[in-house]
Amino acid sequence: MKGLGELERSIMDILWAHEGPLTAREVGRLIADRDLAPTTVMTVLDRLTRKSFLTRTRDGRAWRYEPAASRDAYVAELMLEALDMTGDRSAALTRFAQTVSGSEAEILRKALTELEEE
Amino acid sequence: MKGLGELERSIMDILWAHEGPLTAREVGRLIADRDLAPTTVMTVLDRLTRKSFLTRTRDGRAWRYEPAASRDAYVAELMLEALDMTGDRSAALTRFAQTVSGSEAEILRKALTELEEE
DNA sequence: TGAGTAGTACTACGTCGTGTAGAGGCTCCG
DNA sequence: CGGAGCCTCTACACGACGTAGTACTACTCA
Numbered sequence: 001m002k003g004l005g006e007l008e009r010s011i012m013d014i015l016w017a018h019e020g021p022l023t024a025r026e027v028g029r030l031i032a033d034r035d036l037a038p039t040t041v042m043t044v045l046d047r048l049t050r051k052s053f054l055t056r057t058r059d060g061r062a063w064r065y066e067p068a069a070s071r072d073a074y075v076a077e078l079m080l081e082a083l084d085m086t087g088d089r090s091a092a093l094t095r096f097a098q099t100v101s102g103s104e105a106e107i108l109r110k111a112l113t114e115l116e117e118e
Numbered sequence: 119m120k121g122l123g124e125l126e127r128s129i130m131d132i133l134w135a136h137e138g139p140l141t142a143r144e145v146g147r148l149i150a151d152r153d154l155a156p157t158t159v160m161t162v163l164d165r166l167t168r169k170s171f172l173t174r175t176r177d178g179r180a181w182r183y184e185p186a187a188s189r190d191a192y193v194a195e196l197m198l199e200a201l202d203m204t205g206d207r208s209a210a211l212t213r214f215a216q217t218v219s220g221s222e223a224e225i226l227r228k229a230l231t232e233l234e235e236e
Numbered sequence: 237t238g239a240g241t242a243g244t245a246c247t248a249c250g251t252c253g254t255g256t257a258g259a260g261g262c263t264c265c266g
Numbered sequence: 267c268g269g270a271g272c273c274t275c276t277a278c279a280c281g282a283c284g285t286a287g288t289a290c291t292a293c294t295c296a
Contacts, residue, residue: 078203079196079214086189086190089225092189093218094229095191095193098233109230115223
């Protein structure tokens with residue numbers, strides 16, 4: 001899947017945080033701290049769309065952009081991808097479980113338990 | 119931490135797979151299918167060292183390279199890094215737990231249980 | 237002791253991804 | 267009809283990575 005650049009991720013963050021699709025202009029306004037040219041935002045939105053991180057639909061002359069997947073799904077996928085890198089998934093998973101903090105281990109445990117009950 | 123390039127990963131794979139440190143020449147021999155110039159291998163080993171993926175110790179005039187961390191540790195760290203990308207770690211973890219295959223969920227469960235017992 | 241060999245450090249170059257943005261064109265409101 | 271707004275295309279610099287050459291050093295063997 002490949003990771004995202006820094007600006008790309010900022011923009012994804014904005015779209016993930018915002019309910020509903022945004023236009024380039026709106027994104028630009030929300031990322032105002034960086035003072036980017038409008039075309040910069042458009043270019044990045046376009047690239048993200050081409051990489052299937054976003055989908056877009058027409059709204060008059062403008063496009064409205066929306067994440068193709070939730071941030072959680074993206075993160076989970078990244079984690080799985082990391083996992084794929086190893087020959088021994090079991091060892092890596094074990095290691096991972098040992099590495100997360102206690103509260104996170106608790107969350108995992110709970111999620112796994114709920115899984116079991118289905 | 120940043121990911122690795124393709125050749126970099128091949129070389130890490132060789133070093134991870136091999137018990138004990140290797141010289142550039144040995145790595146080059148083990149990666150023979152790619153027919154690389156010896157200096158290419160050295161350059162990459164050097165970059166990996168600079169990025170702290172490897173450590174090296176002298177062996178006569180040669181260096182012997184060795185992974186700074188196990189592959190599992192690396193993978194676990196990548197997974198944690200992905201996890202850091204989200205605002206809601208709990209949601210991402212839950213999502214992750216739901217996404218792994220059944221047998222992998224089992225492995226996770228077991229690792230977490232063992233954790234608890236300590 | 238001199239030459240070859242193996243190993244190192246340094247430098248370099250092409251390519252690709254990404255941040256950044258300009259130029260020019262279409263469209264719709266007033 | 268003209269300007270504002272949005273789009274598409276093109277471009278450029280920079281850093282990472284794959285790839286490798288050159289030049290220097292040191293050990294070995296005849």
